[in-house]
Amino acid sequence: MASAFRNVDPSLLAALAARVRPAGADATDRLLPLDDAFAGLLRRGGLQRGLTVAIDGVGATTCAFGLVAAASRAGSWLAVVVPGPVGAARPLPVGLEAAERAGVDPARLVVVDPVPADRWVDVVAALVEAVDVVLLVAPPAAVPQGRVRRLLARARERGAVLVPIGWGGGRWPEGADHSLQVAPDLAAGPGGWEGIGVGHGTLLARRVEVTARGRRAASVPQAATLWLPGPDGRVAAVARPVLRPVPVPGGPAAPEVS
Amino acid sequence: MSDQPPRVAVLHVPNWPAVALGVDAGDPVVVVAADRVVTATPAARDEGVVEGMRRRTAQARAPALVVLERDRDLEARRFEAVVAAVTTCVPAVELAVPGTCRFLAAAASRHAGGDDLLVGAVTERVDAVLAVLARGWCCGVGIADGIVAAELAARTGGGTVPPGGSAAFLAPFPLGVLARPWSRGMPVTAAGVADRRATLDLLDRLGVDTFGAFAAFDPATVLARFGAHGVALHRLARGDDPVLPQVVEPPTDLAVAVGFDDPVDRLDRAAFVAKTLADRLVATLGDAGLVCRRLVVEAVTEDGDVLVRPWLHPVGFTAGAIAERVRWQLEGWVAGPAADRPGAGLVSLSLSPDLVTPATGRQEGLWGGVGGDPEEIARTVARLAGLLGPDAVRVPERRGGRHPGESHVLVPATTVDLGERSGPHPRPRSRRRPSERGGAPWPGRLPAAPARVAAAPAPCAVVDASGAPVVVDGRGVLGEPPVAVDGRRVVAWGGPWPVEERWWDRRARRRVARLQVVLEDGRALLVELEDGSWWLSAAHD
Structure with a gap:
């Protein structure tokens, strides 16, 4: 058998092997496209299928749009789940205009x-059975842990990315594979916003600091300064993305990343 | 394999996506969808803009170009008036896509006194309808043996091709026209679109580039070299349409119908009913291994008005596609000429499959790559709609407006053909802001789009230094500056921007003053003052 492939480029064979992997196998090896702005924040520089990326902080929704925009443009379906019921105190639904401007294909x-x-x-x-990315707006707090765990296992198997945003305590109960904490860059303006002052101007663009923490190999926190949104509505890195390790209290000194 | 291709007439309105939007022929306008030019007016073409071009390239060639976003629903609705005009002199009309319709010419032309007179009569009536929509357009009506020749005659300005003259008429046309999107519905085989493109590609590389050159080959040679698809194409090139080769007679009466005790007067309710009917129909056909490619939708009102319209689908209707056609048809009826408008609610709705072919399956690619299978998505959508109700599972449709929630409306996903929407090949989207991407300008819009928009604004407290609600006077001037919103200190604010909308309509008029505030915890909110109270309308999260 092997002789038949002697003259074939090994990288082609590897690509073929990746594609013929049984559908039921763990799908986390495959990546969905990701905008450059986020590439330094997530391990492997892509949106890894089957993982959970929890986002919290002011600006989490825009951050989520930016995170999934490249995948959406490349052909992935996106579902947004907003808890109800209507009328009661509930999270605000997402803004479709902002999603489209951030690059999500409506x-x-x-x-x-x-x-x-x-x-x-x-x-x-x-939804996990059919779509590639599910945005979970403020997931309800009273979901039993066991059911969430089964859900995550199913998502991992199907290769769907779950993106909970604005989860109550900032922590996804089962521990997200990546968690992004968004904090406005207060040095850039009020709430990180450019274009607005006290009694004049209008909101134009916001600079935020996004800190990513992960598990295992991704446990060294990474930070990047992003436009969230930029002046054109898209999410972009501020100038050149500068990655620097965040000191971990009591932990070993993180290696320098240029 | 009929010996005699039927006399077919095709009516084609050039640039229909533009005509439907009310664009005059003399203005340089393009209509775009997914960042590609769908249609360009003659004035735009003179500037070097062609269809299929990227929006940015088109704008670079013609700086004065007006770019409009495509509106498929509007196209379907407005085309209703054109079809109505045709039906005044032709008994049965078949819609291919909005902008084009077909009918069998033999009987109608005997009645009119000849093909040329029929072309003249139809052209005159349709042009009168077009003149109401926009200036400077005329339709083309072509009559020939077989659909290809008729279609090409219609698209080259109109006229008749004498019986038996189709082959000679077709000879000079480039074969490439068979790869155009409009020819996709032409009868070759049910699943032959991709194979047809591959064969055309090969022929082009072999230097066989016109209908005439290809038709000159011996059919046996073509079969040996190109197989069954090649033969089907060869027959088209000779002007010998294989009239829907795989048509089977519907085995039994497959029509499904539903009657309402309570007349239905809401379009969305009718669309839901259509969806359940369509599900039943598609399931019955599926059990027999068939798909429906032409469907007659009949709606009857309480007053006894009837609207019957056949619809055509190049590959085969899915349930979602049927529901969408019913929605188009009813919307068109309601928005159509006053004399034809239904005066009462619907009492019955029926769907009868008119043309049924064996299901050859829709192959979406073995591994799929990125992206979901639209049929899988449609199944999930249907399941969730069953769980939560159809109004809870929706997809966005672009509208326009100056309030953040008005740019898109959400329509129930079960009434939309998801596969057609997302398209088989995702194209890169424009990087421009949607506000620049065609559509009407909305003066008074704020530059940043909020990422969270309230469906129904919630009351909030916007107070000044003395703790009293902030006021904006009738001229849009702010009283005391805002200091806190719902107890949180305001660190920056902009506005107020007064908006007065629909002042001409007593019931729908709105006067609103908007304020953007940034709070001490970093949140940025859009609050609105209406009727003396403040509402939280959106958050820039």
Whole structure:
């Protein structure tokens, strides 16, 4: 058998092997495209299928749009799940205009809104079967851990990326594979915003500091300064993305990253 | 394999996506979808803009170009008026896509006194309709043996090709026209689009580039070299349409119908009913291994008005596609000429498959790569709609407006053909802001789009230093500056921007003053003052 492939470029064979992997196998090896602005924040520089990327802080929604925009433009479907019911105190639905400006293709966007808390796991589990990326707006707090764990296992198997945003305590119960903390760059202006002052101007663009923490190999926190959104509505790195290690209290000194 | 291709007439309105939007022929305008030019007016073409071009390239060639976003629903609705004009002299009309329709010419032309007179009569009536929409357009009507020749005759200005003259008429045309999107619905084989393109590509490389050159080959040679697809193409090139070769008679009466005890007067409700009917129809056909490619939708109102319209699909209708056609048809009826408008709610709706072919399956590619399978998505959408109700599962459609929630509306996903929407080949989107991407300008829009928009604004407290609500007077001047919103200190603010909308409509008019505030915790909010109270309308999260 091997002799038949003697003259074949080994990289082609590797690509073929990756494609014929059984559908049920762990899908986390495959990457969805990712905008350059985020490449330094996530390990492997792509949006790894099957993982959970939790985002919290002021600006989390725009950050989530930016994170999934490249995948959406490349053909992935995106679902947004907003808990309900209508009328009660509930999270604000997402702004479609902002999503489109951030680069999300509205032709491949499904909005599921409102979702009652007792149906939430079923809805997300159904979406995971069909779409590549599921944006979970403020997931309800009262979901049993066991069911969330099963959901994550299913997402991992199907290769769907879950992006919870604005989760109550800032921590996804099962521990996200990556968590991004967004904090406005207060030195850049009020709330990080450019274009607005006290009684004049209008919101134009916001500079934020995004700190990414991960598990295992990605446990060294990475930080980047991003436009969230930029003046054109898109998410972009501020000038050149400068990566620097964040000191871990009590931990070993992190290696210098240029 | 009929011996005699039927006399077919095709009516084609050039630049229909532009005409439907009310564009005059003399203005340099392009209509774009997904960043590509769908249609360019003659004035735009004179500047060097061609269809399929990227928007940016087109704008570079013609700086004065006006760019409009495509509106497929509007195209379908407005075309209703054109079809109505045709049906005044032709009994049954078949819609291919909005902008083009076909009918069998034999009987109608006997009635009109000849093909030329029929072309004249139809052209005159349709041009009268077009003149109402926009200036400077005329339609083309072509009559010939077979659809290809008729279509090309219609697209080259109109006229008749005498019986038996199709081959001679076709000879000088380049074969490449068969690769154009409009020819996709032409009868070759049900699943032959990709193979047809490959064969055309090969022929082009072999130097066989016109219908005439290809038609000159011996069919046996063509079969040996190009296989069955080549033969089908060869027959098209000779002007000998294989009239829908794989048509089977619907085995039994497959029509599905539903009657309403309570007349239905809402389009969305009718669309949902259509969806359930369509599901039933598609399931029945699927069990028999068939797909429906032409469908007749019949709606009857309480007053006894009937609207019957056939619809065509190049590959085969899915349930979502059927529901969408029903929605188009009813929307067109409601928005159509006043004399034809339905005066009461619907009492019955029926779908009868008119043309049924064996299902050859829709192959989406073995490994899929990135992206989901639209059928899988449609199944999931249907499942969630069953779980949460159809109004909870929606997809965006672009509209326009100056409030953050108005730029898109969400329509129930079960009434939309998701596969057609997302397209088989995702194209890179424009990097421009949507506000620059065609559509109407909305003066008074704020530059940044908020990432979270309230469906129904919630009351909030915007207070000044004395703790009293901030006021904006009738001229849009702010009283005391805002100091806190819901107890959080304001660190920066802009505005107020007064907006007065629809002042001509007593019920829909709105007077709103908007304020952007940045709070001490970093949040940026859009708050609106309406009728003396403040509302939280969006957050720049």
